[in-house]
Structure formats: structure tokens, C-alpha cells
Amino acid sequence: MATSRRDFLKTSVLASSLLFVPKFLHALDRQGLQKLADANGRRLVVVQLGGGNDGLNTIIPFRNDLYYKARPTLGIKEQSGILALDKDLGFNPAMTQLKGLYDQGHVAVLNSVGYPNPDRSHFRSMDIWQSGSASDQYVSTGWLGRYLDSNCPACQVPYNGLEVDDTLSLAMKGALRKGLALKNPEKFHQITQNRFLAQVSGEKPAGAVSELDYLYQTLAETTSSADYLYQTSKVYKSSVAYPTTEFGRNLKTTAELINSGIETRVFYVSLTGFDTHVRQQEQQGKLLGDLSNGLASFAEDLQQARNFNDTLVVVFSEFGRRVTQNASNGTDHGTANNVLLLGGGLRQKGILNNAPDLENLLDGDLRHQLDFRSLYASILHDWLQADDKAILGQEFERLKGLV
Amino acid sequence: MTTTQQHLQHLYWRAGFGPRPEDLASGVSPRKALRQLLRDSEKVELLGNPAMQYQEPLTPFVALPSGAGTPQNGMVTTPDQTALGSRSKQPPADASPANRGELLQGMNTLPLLRRESMTAQQRKMQNDRIRQAFYAMNTGWLGRMATSPAQLREKLTFFWHGHFACRVRRPDAALQLNNTIRQLALGKFGDLLLAVSKEPAMLQFLNNQQNRKQRPNENFAREVMELFTMGRGNYTEKDVKEAARAFTGWGYNGQSQFVFRANQHDEDPKTFLGHTGNFTGEQVLRIILEQPRTAEFIATKMYRFFVNDTPHPAHIQPLAQAFFKSDYDISALVEQMFSAEWFYEAANVGTRIKSPIELLAGIKRTTGLQLADSKPLIVFQKALGQTLFEPPNVAGWPGGRNWIDSSSLLYRLQLPSVLLRNAEFQVALKEDENDIAPQVSKSDRTFRQQVKATVQLAPIQAMLAKTAPNQQAAKLSELLLQTPIRPENLALVQKAADAVPAEGRLRAMVTSMLSLPEYQLM
Numbered sequence: 001m002a003t004s005r006r007d008f009l010k011t012s013v014l015a016s017s018l019l020f021v022p023k024f025l026h027a028l029d030r031q032g033l034q035k036l037a038d039a040n041g042r043r044l045v046v047v048q049l050g051g052g053n054d055g056l057n058t059i060i061p062f063r064n065d066l067y068y069k070a071r072p073t074l075g076i077k078e079q080s081g082i083l084a085l086d087k088d089l090g091f092n093p094a095m096t097q098l099k100g101l102y103d104q105g106h107v108a109v110l111n112s113v114g115y116p117n118p119d120r121s122h123f124r125s126m127d128i129w130q131s132g133s134a135s136d137q138y139v140s141t142g143w144l145g146r147y148l149d150s151n152c153p154a155c156q157v158p159y160n161g162l163e164v165d166d167t168l169s170l171a172m173k174g175a176l177r178k179g180l181a182l183k184n185p186e187k188f189h190q191i192t193q194n195r196f197l198a199q200v201s202g203e204k205p206a207g208a209v210s211e212l213d214y215l216y217q218t219l220a221e222t223t224s225s226a227d228y229l230y231q232t233s234k235v236y237k238s239s240v241a242y243p244t245t246e247f248g249r250n251l252k253t254t255a256e257l258i259n260s261g262i263e264t265r266v267f268y269v270s271l272t273g274f275d276t277h278v279r280q281q282e283q284q285g286k287l288l289g290d291l292s293n294g295l296a297s298f299a300e301d302l303q304q305a306r307n308f309n310d311t312l313v314v315v316f317s318e319f320g321r322r323v324t325q326n327a328s329n330g331t332d333h334g335t336a337n338n339v340l341l342l343g344g345g346l347r348q349k350g351i352l353n354n355a356p357d358l359e360n361l362l363d364g365d366l367r368h369q370l371d372f373r374s375l376y377a378s379i380l381h382d383w384l385q386a387d388d389k390a391i392l393g394q395e396f397e398r399l400k401g402l403v
Numbered sequence: 404m405t406t407t408q409q410h411l412q413h414l415y416w417r418a419g420f421g422p423r424p425e426d427l428a429s430g431v432s433p434r435k436a437l438r439q440l441l442r443d444s445e446k447v448e449l450l451g452n453p454a455m456q457y458q459e460p461l462t463p464f465v466a467l468p469s470g471a472g473t474p475q476n477g478m479v480t481t482p483d484q485t486a487l488g489s490r491s492k493q494p495p496a497d498a499s500p501a502n503r504g505e506l507l508q509g510m511n512t513l514p515l516l517r518r519e520s521m522t523a524q525q526r527k528m529q530n531d532r533i534r535q536a537f538y539a540m541n542t543g544w545l546g547r548m549a550t551s552p553a554q555l556r557e558k559l560t561f562f563w564h565g566h567f568a569c570r571v572r573r574p575d576a577a578l579q580l581n582n583t584i585r586q587l588a589l590g591k592f593g594d595l596l597l598a599v600s601k602e603p604a605m606l607q608f609l610n611n612q613q614n615r616k617q618r619p620n621e622n623f624a625r626e627v628m629e630l631f632t633m634g635r636g637n638y639t640e641k642d643v644k645e646a647a648r649a650f651t652g653w654g655y656n657g658q659s660q661f662v663f664r665a666n667q668h669d670e671d672p673k674t675f676l677g678h679t680g681n682f683t684g685e686q687v688l689r690i691i692l693e694q695p696r697t698a699e700f701i702a703t704k705m706y707r708f709f710v711n712d713t714p715h716p717a718h719i720q721p722l723a724q725a726f727f728k729s730d731y732d733i734s735a736l737v738e739q740m741f742s743a744e745w746f747y748e749a750a751n752v753g754t755r756i757k758s759p760i761e762l763l764a765g766i767k768r769t770t771g772l773q774l775a776d777s778k779p780l781i782v783f784q785k786a787l788g789q790t791l792f793e794p795p796n797v798a799g800w801p802g803g804r805n806w807i808d809s810s811s812l813l814y815r816l817q818l819p820s821v822l823l824r825n826a827e828f829q830v831a832l833k834e835d836e837n838d839i840a841p842q843v844s845k846s847d848r849t850f851r852q853q854v855k856a857t858v859q860l861a862p863i864q865a866m867l868a869k870t871a872p873n874q875q876a877a878k879l880s881e882l883l884l885q886t887p888i889r890p891e892n893l894a895l896v897q898k899a900a901d902a903v904p905a906e907g908r909l910r911a912m913v914t915s916m917l918s919l920p921e922y923q924l925m
Contacts, residue, residue, distance in 0.1 A: 050834045123570070127796055136625065138798035140805055158809050166830045167786055168808045170795075178808040183831070191813055211756050212886055214804055215812065215920040222809040246845070272834035278523045328523070 042310045042383055045254060045267040045298075046144070046171070049291070049317035051274035052122060054284060055337040056323065056356065058095075059109055063088040066358040067323075074280060074325035085109070087351045094289035097296035098340075105349040106299060106308075107342050108402075112356050113375060114336030114368025118319060122275070122333075125318040130171035132376055132392055139393075143376055144266050145174030146391045147384065158218075159225040162257065163268040164250040172268055179266070180225055184253050189230035192223045235260040240301040243293045247271045251294045255301040258311065265384065274317060277330040291315070295342060308344030312383055312403055315340040316372070322364055336368035339375060347401055371396060378402045411436055412885060413752045416925040417709050418741055419554025421765035424862035424882065437741050441734065444556035444589060449582045450547065454539035457532055457574040536574035540581070541784070541791045542777040545760070549767035559588035559733065561760065562708050565802075567599045567631060568794035569608045576604040576659055577792050592701060592731035593692050596631065600688060603655035609797065612654045614647060616669040621647040626797050627688070632697045638676060645673040649687040698727035702736065709740060711751050712803045718745050753885030753924045756806055759787035761925065762815065766917060769883065771859030772822060779821075782850040786814045786830045807923075819917035823910060825853045860909050867909070876900065876912055883916045885925050892919055 057074070061067045062082050068075040076082060081093030089109070091099050101107050117135045119125045128135055132143030141149075148161050161172050161179030172179030182188040236259040242248040250269050257264065271291055276284050295313065302308040320337030336356070356366050377396040380388040383403040389395045410433045415422035418440050431439070521529065548557050563584045571577050580602045587595040599605055600623075606612055609623035624646035628638050652668030655661055673682050676690055691697055702723035703714050710718070726736045740746060757765065763783060766772055774780060784790040788811055789800055820826035832848040863882070870878045876897045880888040888896075896919075900912040916922060 124796060136622075138630075138796050140795075140798070140801035165833065166810065167788075167833055168810055169833070173805070173808060181808070181810040191817075211754055211804070211924055212920065215756070215807065215923055218807055218809065218812050219816075219920060222813060225809070270833065278526065328521075 042312065043258065043265045043267065044144075044379060044384060045269065045311060045313045047291075047295070047313060047315040048126075048169075048171075048268070048270040049274050049287075049315065050122075050126070050270055050272035051276070051317070052125075052319045052321060052333055053274040053287075053317035053337065054276060054280060054321040054331050055111075055317070056320065057280070057284060058092050058288060059085070059111070059338050060090050060092065061088060061355050061358065062090050064355070064358055070324045070358070072325070074329055074331065076281075085351060087355060089351055089355055091292075092285065092288045094285045095292040098292040098342075101296060101299055101342065102350075106344060106346065107340060108346050108349050109351045110339045110341070110370060110375065111351070111353050112336040112366055112369040113316070113339045113372050114319070114366070115371055115373070116368075118335040118365070118368070120319065120333040120335070122318060127170065129316060129318050129372060130169060132373055140170075140173075141175050142169065142171035142173050143380075143391060144171050144268065145178060147174075147266065147380060147386055148172075148177035148179065149174035150391050151384065151386045157225055157228075158221050159229055159262070159264055161266040161268070162254075162264045164253050165268075165270060169268060169270075172266075179268070180222070182226075182229065183250075185226070185229040185233040185257070189226045192226040229257070229262070232260045232262050233257055236305070238301050240297050240304065242297040243290055245290050245294070247290050248294045248297065251298045252301070255298050258302060258307050259305040276321070277326065277332060278328040280325075280330040299342065299344075303344065310345060311343050312345075312379065313340075313342035314375075314379065315342070320366060323358060323361060323366065324364055335362075335365040337366075339372070341403070343403075347403060352399075352402070370399075374399055375402075407432065408881065409752070409885075410747050412882075413747060414440075414741060415554070416761075416765070416885060417558075417746075418737070419558050419768075420548045420761065421768045421925070422882075423768060423771075424866050427882065428862070428866060433747070434742065437738065440555045441738065443552040443554065444559075446553060447556070447586050448551070448553065449585060450540070450544055451578060451582070452539070452543065455536055455543060455574065455578055457536040459529070459532075533572060533574055537577070537792055538778065538781055540574060540578055542780055544581070544791055545764055545767070545780060546777075548760070548764035549772075555737070556585065556588055559737070560585045562705065563588055563595065563599075564791070565708075565794060565799040566704065567605065568797050568799035569602075569604050570793055570796075571604045571608055573604070573607075573659075576602075576607065579659060580604040581792070589734045589737070590732075592726075592733055593688070595733070596627075596692070597685065597688055599631075600627065600684070601653065601661040603659045603661065606653060606655050606661070611650055614651050614653065615667040616648075616651045619644070619647045619651060619669070623647070623653075624650055624687075628691065630798055632691045632700060633694055634696070634700045637694070637696045642675055645675045645682075646687045648673050649675065649682040650684040653684050692731065695723070695727050698731065699723040701731075702726050705736065705740070708802075709737070710746060712755060715745070718743065753921075755925055756803060756923055757925050758800065758802060758806060759784055759789035759811075759815075760791060762787070762818070762923070765925070766819065766822065770823070770913060770917075771862075773857050774822075775855035779850065779852075779854050782830065782832065783814070783818060785832050786850075787811050812923075815923060816918050816920070819914045819922075821854055822856050823858060823914045823917070825855075827851075827853065858910070858913075860913065863913065864909055873897070876916075879912055879916055883913070884919070884921045886921050888916075888919070888921060892921070 056067065057076055060076050060082055062076070062078050062084075076092065078090075082090035083093065083095060083099040084090040085102060091102070098107060115128065115135055119128060119135050127133075130142050131139040133139040144161055158178055158180035160177070163169055163172050163179055163181040164183065165181050166183055168179060168181040172181075233256055236256050238252055238256050238259070240255070242252045247269070254267050254269060258267075271287065273287055274284065298313075299308060302311055316339050317337055319333060319335055321331030321334040323334065326332055353369060360367060373392055373396045377388040377392060378398045380386045380391055381398055388398070407430070408427055411427055411431070412422050414433050414436055415426055418437070426436070548561070551557050560581070564581065567580075567584065569577070569580055580599065583598050583602055584595065587598055606623070609626055610620045611623040614620040614623065621643050625643045628643065628646065629635055648669040648671075652664040652666070653661070654664055670681055672679055675682060675687055676694065678690055680686065682690070699719070703719050706714055706719050706722065722736060722739060725739060726732070729735050745751065763780060781790065788806060794800060814830070817826065817828060821828040829851045830849075831845070832850070834848065863879070866882065867875050867878055876893055880893060880896070896912055896915040899915045900908045903911045
């Protein structure tokens, strides 16, 4: 590590350009953080399942004949270990850990979440979920980015929203504020570090006016954030065992940051690979096990540090799959899907609405019962105490008493 | 910003993909350079080579259409391709409009296998081939941006690529749309609009294949008005519905060609933007062009792309009026724009954040950069947020400050060191950034290697030959940066150059200069 860093510094001028980070940004004004603290210290962790997770084989309607009729070989049999919940639904057998959390009252399930005129393209539908738009609207900011915009207009720090990844998702891009993407604080810090930082010059007045100012400001914020995150993350090292998967590692990073006392209110983590057109069972089972085990470790970690009660985890995917299995023992792109909520302070637990209606399909796909923007509105307003209407651009009926 | 060289650089950055040192050495006036750019872009050279042709995996032999395999108009069908049944033809070096139809006809015309009926192996192979074809199209175009004399045509093609943003899985359809745009990029906007509207890629992307009399699909009609011509607020929901009826029956066949299906077309009267008649799709597009608002919308969008992110009504109004009067002559519009005095004012120079493609193509063009393996160029595009042929949606790339976030800025600033000095670079891309051909393995999404590249710095060296060593950094900054360099940065670049042996000095200096925040601007 140390060697490669030295090599990098030798060959990279990136480091040297950091010399000119304006001084005013080093003593970052913390006034904006007060505003975030108004969210009662609560934080949101969004887990994105990329590729369109098959919700029907995640939360299985195992007492519904129509399910087995539509999926003669892909349908999961009760005796193969379905983890029964109430209302004739059960978790996929791979989700034993999540079942444990469910039994403790830390999980809530929303069925058939979607939006009108669903789009079956991965990237378009993900765009819709991430921007929080209607299916015929094109919005270049994300719902969480706009939360950062609206809730924290004076913040100078991008780590108010953190994505544990190498690149930043649309969801985390606001018009004024953008989240920060990092895989791990130490590596991120290495990239922005350089030994000349003390010699900084090029002081400029605060506030980005020109495009050049904006670039320098972004650079300065990035550097300062990287420094802060690195220093803070050293405070807490997790002792909980996580799955040795990329997703597991990313959740561990998230937990370590939270337990270190970082002020970040919004985190974003992804698990990909759910595009199961072929031989779905094996692949999805593995991924759901990864999800379940990862989230269970995460919950345990936060519980140990007493941070679970003010954390809300939301698990979503850009769409569900077709109700009917295809010829390759897989499923094709569908529409509405379930959303999982996880946390120590859930106001409502268990299965919160009706199971998917398999009798009343539209062209073979589930009709949505609940618009995802209603869920966003509830989270923004009731959990993060933000102005949901301003952030979503219109008023959506909130789910009373959900969070 | 007063010297001729600075004006020239500005013109080359905005009307093309940046200046080469030799462009500046000639010392021509911007006016003369603009005329040359227009002249050099008169010829249309279509994009295409065998690597860009997608081949269906495991397809049984398919009979060729009569005439295929026989060279016509300089076209070549290689025996190999014929044997594979791909029916692909290599585009001629000079594809004039006359032979274009045949050229497009020659593209891969096989319908895709139904994905549901494919084995996992077949799917993987299909995905790989689709990806390879898109990679070839992407890097082929990027290479052309860096080297083609037809800079203005390629820049306009790039502009329209974002304006008529379209993302489809079929490489042949995407390439065909791209070449249609290239062909008409500097012609009449009406011709371009009509041709793009009839492209299979666009008809598929905006669901007009499903637009039938009995069951209209409004997607295409809506986007044509909202994003391609007039903009929101200038038509009603009723206009969308009526226009959609006019486009019923517009579709494409298995040979990637436009077809009009009369039995699906709604022939009844429609009332659209105050006009009533049994309108066809063509007539609806004509009515849209009769709205001065359309000229204004396009002129504004071009101004924001070529001049300044912030529209300046006093500059745009005359452009829009002349554009309308000229029956939408794009060439005349860009000529008017690039010769306007305000175009060279300081407020418009060095004030636009380069898009990732402009950044990459610009580095390539200015330094003569060549990569042994061009795949990293795709990785950089994805990491920076702009991949050719993969716009985020039909609204295209939002641009401006939207390009910059913490990680994309760091990647941008690392890029020159990676390309010119083999610095280590690591990124794991998101899966959805590869959606054209999904199911990319994690190892394929993770980039961790050193880039092998060569640069041609001799022309820059020649430009600096008469400059004293301690003045070279300053001189170089005038060549590479469109905004004045800060004295501290200048000292730093100088210091970086002094720290390396003489033979590496220039390369170190160029690398440093390209790594500055200032270089992100044009």
C-alpha cells in the first residue's frame, strides 16, 4: 500500500494541485451540520438491489396456487425451507438471518411497490427510482441529492451523503450538493493526500461563482472530507463478523463510519447481479443469502454501538420479475416489487399491506399497490424531517405512522 | 483573452475537439480557420468497420440477399463475413449520400434470437459480441474525434448524439442512427429531424413500433415535442395525443429499415397546434418546424452547448431568427455563432466544463495520444459519467456542473498521469453502467492496470523551441489552458518539470498542466 501510494504521488500531479486548496475551506464551517442534526440523529441507509430482484421468490406467496401454477419449476416449495411470516408469505430459504431479525420486530415488508406506466428497462427504471420521477419525466438529480440540497443549503461537506462505491449514483446527486462516493476511507484519503498540504495557497473568497471556483471548491471539499472521514473512521473498528463478499465489506465500512460518530445522514450501498433470466434459483439464492447475512451483521454491529434504533435501512430494486417463469428456469423483467425496511426503531413491523395480487395482473405483470414516491415522502418527512413535497416536486400521500 | 492564438484555441475547442499544436503554428485568423473547418467538414465519412459489426452467435447459415457479396460502389464484402452469414459490408471510404442507402442496407440485418429461448452460453456470447461491437463503435468514434479533419462535423454529430439521445441494444441500429446524424449534422434541421424520427433505433427506443391506430403509444410524439423541437409549455396534452395518432404505423422491419404500415395508421382528421387535417407524421413534423419556438429552442440548446451554459437572450434571438428564416440551415447557424464577436468575449472563453468525451478526445487530439488497448478509454468514460452510445435517457446528458462530483473530479485529475505517465489507477464500475449488455462479471467491471500509451510531443516541443527553459511552462499553459494559470500552479508545474531528467521534462510539464482544475475548462 505504502509503496503504491508513493509511486502514485511521484507520478501524479493530482497531489500537487491540492496545494491550492483555499485556506478557508480547511476550517470547514460546520454550521450546516446543525441542520442535519435536526433529523434527531436519525440516518437512512439505502440498499439497492441491481438487476431487478425477483420479489416473488424473495417473499414467497407460498399458499397461493397461482404462484405455483405460474412457476411450475421455479416456484419454491414450502418443504424446501420457506421461512413462514404471517399472511401466507414466507422468506426465501436463504434468508434465515433476516428471519431472525424479522422475529425480533426489526423488519417490515411493503408489497407491490411500483409506479404508473412501469418501464422494463434496467437503466430507465433505476433512473426513475433514483431520481424519484414519474416514468415520463427526465430528472437529472436524485431524490437523496435533493434532500441534501433542501435540508442542508449551507453545508459545505459532501460527506453528508455517502455512497460506499467507486462512483456516485444519480440518487445522490443534487443540483447544489452531491454526495461523496468512497469504497473505503483509507484508500480515499490516500488519493487526496499529499505532503505539501500545509503549504496551501490560492486563497479565494467563499462561495463558488465561476466554474473554476466550483472545481476548486469541489476539490477542497473532497480533500477535507477525505481527511475527516479517514480520521473519524479510525475511531471504531468493527468486531462483528461480516460475510466476505464485496457487499459484506461495504456494509462493514458503512457500520464503522456510523459507529465512529460520523454526522452523515444518508448512506447508499448496492448489491448487484439480480438479472436472473436463466437458472434463477441458484443465483438468486446466493445473492439473497449475501443480503440477509450482510444485513444481519450490520444490524448486530449497530446494535452493539447503540446506533440501530436511529437507523432505517430501505432495500429496493428497480423492478420485480414477471410472474410467470420463462423457458430457461428464470424470469424476465417485470414491474412492481416488494421493499424491505429494517431498523431498531420501526414503528410498524411485519407485513404492512396485502400480498401481491396474482389474480389481477396487467399483461402478466403485478399491478402496483403503492407508489414508491409515497414511501420516499414518508421517509423524507417522517424519518429525516425534511420537506418531502419540495424534494419530490409534488405531494404524495404519506404512509401514516410508517417510520 | 486577446491574442489570436487564444481566439483560435477557443474556436478549435468549441467547434471541434481542441487544437493541435500545428493548428496554432500556422497563425491563421479565427475567421480563416472557421472557413477551413467548414470546408474540411463538407465531406461525409461514415463511421464503420468490421469490428463494429455485430454478429449473431450460433446462427445457422442464412441466405444472402441478391447482390450481396458483389462489390458495388467500392463496397467490399469480405469472404469471411459472408461465410458467417453476417451480411456485413465495410463502408466505403467516402460514402456519398447517393450510396448511403445501400450502405445502410448492407448492415447486419438478422433479427436477434429471442433471448428467452437462448441458452446461458448463447446469451453470454451474444452479450460479449454486442459489447465488443459497442466498444469498437465507441473507441472508433473517439479516435475520429481526435484525428479527423472534419472536426466540425464530428462535433455537431456529438451534439446531436446528445440531443437525439437514444440507447438501444442493437449495435447496428445504433451505428446506423449515428451515421444518419453524421450525414445530416450540418444540413437542414428539418431533414435531420425527419431522418432521425424514421430511424429504427429511435422508433424502438421511443416505442413507436407499438404505436397503432387502435392503441396509440404517445412516447415518441411527446419526446419529439418536449426534447427534440419545441420544449415544454408550447403544446398541450391534446397535441401530444393528436401527434401520436399521426405517427401511428411508423415502424421498422427486420432489415433495420423504416416501414410505414398503412393498416395501422389512423387516417382520420387530427387537430394539432391549431391546424386540422388528416395529418401524417411528416406533416406533423412540418407543422412543428413552422413554429418559431422550435428555432428558438434549438438555437438556445446549441448556444448552451457551444457558447455558454447560461443562455444570453440578446445573443440567441438573432441566431434563432436567422435559423428560422434560413429554413433551419445548421451550417449557417454555427457559422453565425462562431463568427460573432461575443463568441470570443472573455465571458465565453474557458468557462465551460468539458464533458468527459470532450476531455478525453481533447487530450488525445492535443498530445497525439494512442493507447495499445483502447478498452481503458471506455472505463474512463464510465467512471467519468459519459459513455458514447449510452446516454442516461432520452433527455441526454445534463452537462455543466453535473459532470463534477468528488469522485469524478478526482478521476479527471488523475487521468493525465494515468495516460501519460502510467500512474496506477483503480476503479470498480457499477453494474448499471454496463447495461447495454448486462451481466458483466465483477472482474470485467473492475479496472486495475497500467495503461500503455504513446504520445507525440514533437509538435509541442517545436512550439517551445524558441522559448527559454524557465519560460516554457508559461508558454505551455497558454497553449493548453483556456483560462489563465495561477502563479502558484505555474511554479508547481515548473517544479514538477525540474524534478525529472531532461528527456522527461516536457512530458512531465504537459502531464502536470493537463492535471490542473484549469484544464477541465474550455
